[in-house]
Amino acid sequence: MRWRRRSDTSTKETAMRGFALSILLFVAPACSAAVALDSLSLPSGFHIEVYADAVPNARELVRGANGTVFVGSRDAGKVYALTDAGHEGKPARVRVVASGLQMPSGITFHDGDLYIGAVSRILVLRDIEQHLDDPPKPIVVTNKLPDKTHHGWKFLAFGPDGRLYVPTGAPCNVCKPGKDFAKLISMKADGSDWRDVALGIRNSVGFDWQPGTQQLWFTDNGRDELGDDLPSDELNRITRTGEHFGFPYCHQGDTLDPEFGKGKSCKDYTPPVLKLGAHVASLGMRFYTGTMFPAAYRGAAIIAEHGSWNRSKKSGYRVMTVRLDGSRVLGYEPLIDGFQHDEIAQGRPADVLVMPDGALLVSDDLVGAVYRVSYAAPMPSAKK
Template sequence: MILRRLILLSFVSFTGLAESLPLEKLTLPKGYNIEVYASDVKNARQMALSENGILFVGSRGGGVLTAVVDQDQDGKVDEVLQIAKDLTMPSGITIKDGDLYVAEVSRILKYADIEKNFRDLPAPEVVIDGLPDKKHHGWKYIDFGPDDWLYIPVGAPCNICETNKGESFDNPEFASILKYNLQTKERKWVAKGVRNSVGFDWHPQTQQMWFSDNGRDMMGDDIPPCEINRVDEVGAHYGYPYYHGGTIADPEFGTGKNAEDYVAPALNLGAHVAPLGIHFYHGDMFPAETQNTLFVAEHGSWNRTEKSGYKVMQAVLKNNEIVEYRPFIEGWLQADETSWGRPVAMLTMPDGSLLVSDDFANVIYRVTYQK
């Protein structure tokens, strides 16, 4: 049920929670600063910015949509509003032509003219229905591509399984990335053999799509790797569930398969680091060499003996290849294995600052740079 009346959160919480987070434990390269931009953003996941600067934020377990309002565009938040609740894992959101699109597990919703209506949200239009309804890896990251099609990943409904066989999982949409033309209702496969992608972006210059993928569990602490992938051929197969990381045959499903039949990752990451949002920086605030580098939110492991991830990384590209992968923000994971934050997604703001969502601390951070 859609919440038709806004819940205005207390302004006291902005300073209260912000002051309680140990931001001093976060380390960034010289010249960068990080602060809490908005707090009380329940289970903050993907973000979308409207034409006039209203930030909308999805959630996963929270089931809510949030609006973050900076009325005078001074970098200081004036309001945090829950504008809808009781949705089914509305993790992914995007804005197109003034309308807000929200991904539930099995359907895509559209809230028309969102800037005009967000304070009294009407019932949404269902623009895509009938996607698989399995909640395991069912939450989604969505966006419109340079071709104006809506890109939608559909995760595998399991840790490891063949999704084209068996009564429960017999659906070719599982473990793939799809795209939809909302005018013609046409659907195409962008990528197959993708276990669980919760982040993708297009290179600002080449317009080529890149996406993250979370590796399978229960093969040990150090394999298989999570992945960053590049789409060179639309509809190609990236290996799941047969091969992982380009070279590692799956012990259950890899027999009789050949690694050469699948697309190898552009970069293998650490096992279980859980890369979610990936984002090409395209602002003017950061140093020139940061232009078109790829930021990766490593959400962090949940079942590794020693935790991994819990950081934002920076992938440096040269000639369309990743030549360096280095830390950008660290410190959410402490030496004693406790963690107080988990980064999810990034967004470049009009002033060139970088927003980072955190679904564990329930905040949005703002990263700025000054020489």
Template sequence: MKKLLTTSVALLITGALFLGNKEKDHFTAAITKASAALPLDQIKMPAGFSISVYAEVQGARSMVMSPTGTLFVGTQRPGSVFAVKDTDGDNIADKKWTITTGMNNPNGVAIKNGALYVAEISKVTKFADIDKNLESPGKGEVINDKFPTEWAHGWKYIAFGPDGKLYVPVGSPTNIGIPDDRHAAIFRMNDDGTGLEKFASGIRNSVGFTWHPTTKEMWFTDNGRDQLGDDVPFCELNTAPKAGMNFGFPYFHSGTIKDPQFGGTHEASEFTAPAQNLGAHVAPLGLKFYTGKMFPAQYKDQLFIAEHGSWNRSKKNGYRVSLVKIKDGKAAGYETFASGWLDEAAQRAWGRPVDVLLLADGSMLVSDDVAGVIYRITYKK
């Protein structure tokens, strides 16, 4: 009887330890069978390139990688921020954590000094030592909650610039209109939320920016206004080598198109023209210069852009990853790199690219908030 009791107690203790460990492991599988049916064979790219699913993330939007290899992913309407990681080195994420839920369009994510920064519509929250606290990150510290509260064009892409400051955009709260000083601009602030200042203005809605690897100049996308027709104005790729530049909204679009309602007596020469006009209504979002070594040499320091795709054009446009060729620090061409998320005949899209990010091996990640996945694009001769 005594031996039986001893055995029972041991089993109870072992079971408790097992349950405790299981309860402590808050991660889930980063890939299930949910993405198996995606028609990846429809994606068209140059010869030698291939695409696969790196992770399944509901509503995957902006991405940032920590120095330890944890990928953090923001969302929009799902209201959550996720972390995924390839822990076994097979170039496919295998673990996924939910960092936070119930947030107001936490599209933007950034990393500095081990801390994760998350941007909602009206505030930015900091999660300290995030890689050490994936299981229990807490509620974080709100470092700035003074941004406008309008939902329209209020979701944010954020990133730290070469100057160590956090750059935060605020879009126009309407399709077209005269913005106040708090909208239609890109701002920057210190990493503790202080020192907020306007960096650039005349920007309808930027949801992606990056810096040239050599010149350190900012390049950013801007979504053009609607309701002027299918083919005008163009969405824009802009460059801001210094603070204080004005890119024309709402007076001029695409560098040369005067707004019929607000253009008035303004002249195009008052504003900075786009570095490259993109497709009309293609909704360009995240972008990165290619600095890896996996892709062929002609892609070195060239610019990849995720085009989310049009929403009200009579014939859909975008839904692809485009390539802007850079020569002598200037845009010198614009072409499609990867397409196939849009069924042209049916005019139906099964995926919408949002952001791009490079892995250490030179492969490229692309997030997709409709298919709910993150792809990995590789090259092999």
């Protein structure tokens, strides 16, 4: 199940969503990080382990200057701090540094402070790593973002220009969203000087700046209710300010919307760099900047695919590698697969984060865990 609300609010649809949520709440407690790990597959030489457990609804990941890993949640309404990972072979210690917030899935760290996206508000915890046991009260940076909760949760990041980048998803499955939605904006760290960065973005929950080019790339979730195989989620690249990526008129760069695409042409909008697959729910993405993984992974985009909720056969439920040569795609292949078996979800990856040693952290909001992926070259087989 991909947990995105739909624009149809009929009694039937509401009942179906309620039933799906009841299944999610029933299944989640029965899952464990150990169960998920037993079913996962990775390329030769890669190893996966539990970095932290007891992190309910773990979503966006960010690392503080002193090594604390912070984790936002969507449904839990909390922000967590993970420390002492691997101490005596145990998972990281988990603290709650903020609670009672509205969908605080998006977090980012800047100049010692932790920024939190909570739908209409951006909050900040000042000097947070010095106060993990007595976290400060959140300070409001801005409270002027749209208050719609449909696609209202955030993914936050500070760019190379020192500005805070914030998406505002479309408040619907598909609609004419209005000037305040379906776009990516940036602002100063104090919440002032808002600027539109890109338009026509249905719901981006992951973006990063490509090393070398410093261009911003982002994932975008395609609309629902066009069947199992349309439209694809997207990996996109911004080449100019104000660029329009098609929503709600054109999907996946080549498919006009049956309602809103009338009289439009897909040629007028920027197509994706890569179609990621229909309903895979592409969320967090980062460029791999470490040196631990083999050379083919360096500079690749790594994407957490949360997994479908509305296909007759599930798609996604994996972490994917997009190997690149500049803007040219060389390959699209799994790094971690097996978060679902026999149409039953055992985990749902939500974000990825490259650590200073080159290992990769992966959050799982179904199990409530964070994993660490590392690499060691396989030993050559002995000659007989």
